[in-house]
Amino acid sequence: MAEPQRARPKPTPETQHFWDGTKAGELRLQRCDACAHVYFPPRPFCPSCASRKVSIFKASGKGFLYSYVINHRPAAPGFTPPYAIAVVELDEGPRMMSNIIDCPQTPEALELDMKLEVAFEALDDKITLPVFRPVKG
Amino acid sequence: MRRNQVAVVGAAETTELGIIPNASQLQLHADAALNAIADAGLKLSDIDGFATAVETPQQVCHYLGIKPTWVDGTSVGGCSFMLHVRHAAAAIEAGLCKTVLITHAESGKSMIGKLPRSIPADSLQGQFEAPYGVYGPPSMFPIPVLRFMKTYGITHEQLASVAVVQREWAAKNPRAMMKDPITVADVLNSRMIAYPFRLLQCCLVTDGGGALILTSADRARDFPRKPVYIMGTGESVETPMVSQMETFNSSRAFKVAGPLAFKEAGITHKDVDHLMIYDAFAHLPLFGLGDLGFMPYEETGKFIADGNTRPGGKLPLNTNGGGLSYMHSGMYGMYALQESVRQMRGIAPAQVPNAKISVCHGVGGMFAASGTIVFTNER
Numbered sequence: 001m002a003e004p005q006r007a008r009p010k011p012t013p014e015t016q017h018f019w020d021g022t023k024a025g026e027l028r029l030q031r032c033d034a035c036a037h038v039y040f041p042p043r044p045f046c047p048s049c050a051s052r053k054v055s056i057f058k059a060s061g062k063g064f065l066y067s068y069v070i071n072h073r074p075a076a077p078g079f080t081p082p083y084a085i086a087v088v089e090l091d092e093g094p095r096m097m098s099n100i101i102d103c104p105q106t107p108e109a110l111e112l113d114m115k116l117e118v119a120f121e122a123l124d125d126k127i128t129l130p131v132f133r134p135v136k137g
Numbered sequence: 138m139r140r141n142q143v144a145v146v147g148a149a150e151t152t153e154l155g156i157i158p159n160a161s162q163l164q165l166h167a168d169a170a171l172n173a174i175a176d177a178g179l180k181l182s183d184i185d186g187f188a189t190a191v192e193t194p195q196q197v198c199h200y201l202g203i204k205p206t207w208v209d210g211t212s213v214g215g216c217s218f219m220l221h222v223r224h225a226a227a228a229i230e231a232g233l234c235k236t237v238l239i240t241h242a243e244s245g246k247s248m249i250g251k252l253p254r255s256i257p258a259d260s261l262q263g264q265f266e267a268p269y270g271v272y273g274p275p276s277m278f279p280i281p282v283l284r285f286m287k288t289y290g291i292t293h294e295q296l297a298s299v300a301v302v303q304r305e306w307a308a309k310n311p312r313a314m315m316k317d318p319i320t321v322a323d324v325l326n327s328r329m330i331a332y333p334f335r336l337l338q339c340c341l342v343t344d345g346g347g348a349l350i351l352t353s354a355d356r357a358r359d360f361p362r363k364p365v366y367i368m369g370t371g372e373s374v375e376t377p378m379v380s381q382m383e384t385f386n387s388s389r390a391f392k393v394a395g396p397l398a399f400k401e402a403g404i405t406h407k408d409v410d411h412l413m414i415y416d417a418f419a420h421l422p423l424f425g426l427g428d429l430g431f432m433p434y435e436e437t438g439k440f441i442a443d444g445n446t447r448p449g450g451k452l453p454l455n456t457n458g459g460g461l462s463y464m465h466s467g468m469y470g471m472y473a474l475q476e477s478v479r480q481m482r483g484i485a486p487a488q489v490p491n492a493k494i495s496v497c498h499g500v501g502g503m504f505a506a507s508g509t510i511v512f513t514n515e516r
Contacts, residue, residue, distance in 0.1 A: 076272035
């Protein structure tokens with residue numbers, strides 16, 4: 001029997017641009033053309049002012065560690081505990097859930113407010129996940 | 138809504154709580170309902186309004202043989218029953234029905250006849266949270282905790298003391314699952330679940346249920362039990378994705394629902410004799426004390442660690458032992474409501490002497506929803 005797999009996102013018409021972006025090595029956010037609000041997750045209107053005039057742009061990929069847990073049990077399929085489930089605050093404002101790579105999964109190494117940058121992890125030929133690593137130096 | 142126009146006249150939990158291997162989830166609904174109907178001295182045919190969550194109203198009404206003229210299937214997680222109380226009070230006041238039955242049951246441990254919970258891969262949660270290894274509430278609900286601790290200077294020991302104090306309450310309750318005393322060291326040495334939380338800071342997983350019966354305050358005088366009046370109510374929702382909360386320093390849903398209920402009841406914090414704050418995990422009482430305005434967030438951890446919420450303390454909190462020590466079938470809000478009603482009737486196993494006002498505050502999902510009810514036993 002095959003090992004249970006890590007949960008794989010299935011894009012919708014509203015989120016396809018985001019997943020096309022990660023596959024191309026870009027973290028794409030949306031900005032309202034009317035009020036300049038930057039938001040996530042994707043949707044074809046502004047959740048702040050309701051305008052349908054919104055643009056997709058390439059985000060800086062920079063942010064900081066807002067909060068996290070280090071999950072020990074039960075572990076999700078495809079994960080080896082302990083592993084951190086983090087929330088990253090992007091420099092553009094929105095927050096997103098992610099994992100932190102190239103970093104020990106310990107409270108000592110995972111310091112709140114540490115600077116992070118996006119990296120991309122291909123799950124298969126369709127889906128690439130944005131993850132984050134500590135900024136060196 | 139006008140205060141004290143509707144009252145709880147029937148309240149009961151399932152005959153057994155804990156591990157119930159001989160009943161399906163649907164039968165647990167019926168067991169709680171039949172106990173509440175007996176408690177109120179009613180017949181099933183007297184019920185003309187019905188509310189439940191997870192299971193549909195039609196499922197439970199058909200099983201029980203109820204023919205309602207008003208139903209509410211609001212299902213926003215564990216505080217759904219607080220919202221049902223609020224909606225039922227409005228419906229009774231509006232004349233849509235006279236006698237409302239609210240049921241909850243969950244075969245949370247034995248998993249008999251329990252509906253599957255799954256996250257579709259094309260939902261927003263399925264796309265933007267599930268791929269990062271979230272797996273059930275223990276991996277999600279504590280995600281805000283480290284930020285909350287850093288912002289307000291809350292310590293691990295203070296968060297451990299929540300479980301210690303609630304075990305003191307549970308020790309007084311014959312129906313509590315966990316009654317043996319524990320120390321802060323016991324909590325901090327228990328098995329790691331999702332750092333910063335350990336086993337004793339996470340809720341139990343049990344089977345059980347409960348039911349409430351509400352009617353107008355004018356009719357309530359004719360019932361066998363002391364009426365418990367609905368003095369104030371509040372509700373709100375925020376987001377189904379914990380990562381998308383406005384901030385981890387508070388809960389927006391709590392900050393809407395709680396103050397609404399206080400305003401409607403016309404009370405201040407000094408008037409509160411008894412408090413329930415849904416404790417699926419140890420941080421929830423701290424969020425609740427801050428978001429409901431009892432004190433600045435910075436003081437919440439110390440307030441509990443100093444013993445102010447323990448038996449004999451100035452603000453008795455989670456007096457049944459809570460989701461951490463009493464029971465937690467998955468949607469604990471009903472059990473918090475049951476304890477508030479017992480306290481207002483004066484029959485709780487750990488009765489707060491002369492309690493006249495009880496605030497019962499619930500959470501749904503991971504801070505996704507909230508409902509608050511203020512009860513009183515004086516009209």
